[in-house]
Amino acid sequence: MTPALFARGVSIRFGGLAAVSNFELALPVGGLYGLIGPNGAGKTTLFNLLTGVYRPDQGEIRLGERDLIGSAPSAIAASGLARTFQNIRLFHQLSALDNVRVAQFAHRRTGLVATLLRTPAWRREEEADRAAAEAWLTAVGLEGRGAELARNLPYGDQRRLEIARALALRPKVLLLDEPAAGMNPQEKLGLRSLIRTLRDTYDLSILLIEHDMGLVMDVCEHITVLDHGEVIARGTAAEVQVDPAVVEAYLGSPEAA
Amino acid sequence: MRAILPWVAVLGFAMLAQVAVGPVVGHYWTKILMDVGIAVLLAVSLNIVNGFTGQFSIGHAGFMAVGGYTAGILTYYGGAALFDLPPGAVAPGIAGHLWFALSTLVGGVVAAVAGVVVGLPSLRLRGDYLAIVTLGFGEIMRVLLTRTEDVIGSAEELATAPWTTQVVSTGGSLGFTGLPFYTNLFWTWLWTGIAILVAYRLKESSTGRAMLSVREDEVASGAMGVRTTDVKVIAFAMAALFAGIAGGLFAHEIGTTLNPAELGFQKSFEIVIMVVLGGMGSVTGAALAATILTIVPELLREFSEYRMIVYAALLVVVMLVRPTGLLGHREIWHAWRRS
Numbered sequence: 001m002t003p004a005l006f007a008r009g010v011s012i013r014f015g016g017l018a019a020v021s022n023f024e025l026a027l028p029v030g031g032l033y034g035l036i037g038p039n040g041a042g043k044t045t046l047f048n049l050l051t052g053v054y055r056p057d058q059g060e061i062r063l064g065e066r067d068l069i070g071s072a073p074s075a076i077a078a079s080g081l082a083r084t085f086q087n088i089r090l091f092h093q094l095s096a097l098d099n100v101r102v103a104q105f106a107h108r109r110t111g112l113v114a115t116l117l118r119t120p121a122w123r124r125e126e127e128a129d130r131a132a133a134e135a136w137l138t139a140v141g142l143e144g145r146g147a148e149l150a151r152n153l154p155y156g157d158q159r160r161l162e163i164a165r166a167l168a169l170r171p172k173v174l175l176l177d178e179p180a181a182g183m184n185p186q187e188k189l190g191l192r193s194l195i196r197t198l199r200d201t202y203d204l205s206i207l208l209i210e211h212d213m214g215l216v217m218d219v220c221e222h223i224t225v226l227d228h229g230e231v232i233a234r235g236t237a238a239e240v241q242v243d244p245a246v247v248e249a250y251l252g253s254p255e256a257a
Numbered sequence: 258m259r260a261i262l263p264w265v266a267v268l269g270f271a272m273l274a275q276v277a278v279g280p281v282v283g284h285y286w287t288k289i290l291m292d293v294g295i296a297v298l299l300a301v302s303l304n305i306v307n308g309f310t311g312q313f314s315i316g317h318a319g320f321m322a323v324g325g326y327t328a329g330i331l332t333y334y335g336g337a338a339l340f341d342l343p344p345g346a347v348a349p350g351i352a353g354h355l356w357f358a359l360s361t362l363v364g365g366v367v368a369a370v371a372g373v374v375v376g377l378p379s380l381r382l383r384g385d386y387l388a389i390v391t392l393g394f395g396e397i398m399r400v401l402l403t404r405t406e407d408v409i410g411s412a413e414e415l416a417t418a419p420w421t422t423q424v425v426s427t428g429g430s431l432g433f434t435g436l437p438f439y440t441n442l443f444w445t446w447l448w449t450g451i452a453i454l455v456a457y458r459l460k461e462s463s464t465g466r467a468m469l470s471v472r473e474d475e476v477a478s479g480a481m482g483v484r485t486t487d488v489k490v491i492a493f494a495m496a497a498l499f500a501g502i503a504g505g506l507f508a509h510e511i512g513t514t515l516n517p518a519e520l521g522f523q524k525s526f527e528i529v530i531m532v533v534l535g536g537m538g539s540v541t542g543a544a545l546a547a548t549i550l551t552i553v554p555e556l557l558r559e560f561s562e563y564r565m566i567v568y569a570a571l572l573v574v575v576m577l578v579r580p581t582g583l584l585g586h587r588e589i590w591h592a593w594r595r596s
Contacts (some may be wrong), residue, residue: 105463
């Protein structure tokens with residue numbers, strides 16, 4: 001079966017620095033994979049490569065059957081690869097509901113003229129989108145909060161709103177960049193069950209970057225470990241935990257200590 | 258029905274302005290109310306680019322010039338040929354006014370095309386580049402228009418001049434004088450009402466939200482599937498369309514001359530101030546600021562040479578006291594809400 005997201009030989013250099021080299025991944029449909037690594041290992045760079053923000057120097061990236069190399073970020077997003085950001089990037093001056101509705105724009109069928117004339121078709125689509133956006137807010141636990149400005153939401157809710165916004169793209173694959181960063185233990189607990197629920201409910205394939213080992217080990221079926229831009233280990237949580245290369249990347253080698 | 262009613266209201270409002278307000282307030286205030294309408298039209302349209310999309314265009318008067326001169330050529334030379342009148346004569350009856358309406362619309366469309374041509378390359382870039390390109394565009398338009406030939410004043414001369422000569426005979430730096438005075442309260446407030454309605458409906462739509470998302474965070478906007486360059490070009494073209502129409506109204510207004518100096522950087526800057534003062538992204542805010550900044554200088558005529566100083570000082574004060582402008586991102590009917 002074709003993987004939901006496939007990458008092979010993906011490399012990018014920034015000047016003399018090999019930020020990501022020879023990255024490989026085959027995220028199966030419905031999979032929940034993790035990507036970990038020490039700070040500066042190249043995890044976010046990799047997300048930027050997958051979503052078209054950077055163009056890899058070499059390698060291949062496919063979303064289902066679709067070749068993503070050279071496509072604009074907006075085209076990649078519209079074709080079914082959604083993401084959240086490590087540093088929250090919401091539309092701060094817009095309401096929570098409008099943040100979600102921005103992501104629906106790519107799928108709109110009525111055009112500019114229909115918008116200005118407010119044709120019945122436009123109105124129907126607008127109503128349907130509003131209802132769907134409210135449903136997405138409910139799905140991440142933000143029901144009834146649609147009118148609040150994004151910047152006024154508490155931190156944990158902003159992270160949830162980012163997920164709702166990404167879901168509104170109706171993606172096949174969801175990339176979550178440190179969704180638990182800055183969350184308190186209780187918020188993390190809620191996030192854990194949310195990620196599982198989303199995967200099961202919406203047939204999503206999820207790739208998760210996370211520093212919180214508890215979360216990654218708990219929810220991810222498969223983990224890829226990056227260090228200095230290279231994959232140093234891959235496997236289940238139990239396997240990578242005892243992998244000497246991983247232990248060394250995180251804690252340093254015993255000889256050096 | 259709900260969709261059509263506002264258009265009917267705009268039409269009714271414009272007719273009311275013409276038949277009820279005009280005769281009551283007299284010539285002087287009619288002229289001021291036309292100036293106000295044109296200023297509102299310019300501010301509301303620039304707000305689509307600067308306020309909604311968060312791009313910084315400072316060449317709005319350049320698009321105004323494109324529209325004004327296009328419409329002027331059509332009414333002055335085109336009207337003379339069409340109605341078999343001496344150049345610059347107002348064609349009698351409804352036909353003349355319809356020709357004028359068509360001319361302003363064509364002026365707007367030509368300005369919109371210019372907007373796309375200027376916008377496509379520069380809107381791919383971010384931030385300040387657009388400001389520089391639009392500034393350059395405005396200046397290029399101004400300089401080009403000073404290089405045109407004298408206006409052809411007599412019917413005899415006009416009869417022998419080919420159209421290729423006519424289109425470049427727009428008066429150079431002296432201005433395109435002798436244009437027929439078609440602009441009235443009806444046309445001014447009809448176009449202004451349409452622009453306000455379009456801007457407001459845009460803001461409250463998915464296209465408008467896409468524009469706002471570009472303003473808020475362009476990277477996130479792209480990551481959410483918004484084709485950011487397309488959205489910016491659409492905003493830019495719409496703004497240029499209405500600026501061009503405003504130019505057509507300005508060109509045919511009594512007491513104004515369509516000349517390049519009038520439509521230079523200073524004019525662009527005035528429109529930017531209206532948008533910033535009113536609140537970036539607020540349709541009613543832009544309209545309100547345009548109204549105030551048109552009427553107040555009129556009331557303080559004696560001090561008119563200090564106007565730009567006052568403008569600049571006002572801008573500094575607003576930036577310090579209320580950086581988001583009078584109304585911020587909100588509309589006037591939200592203003593009672595505490596921010």
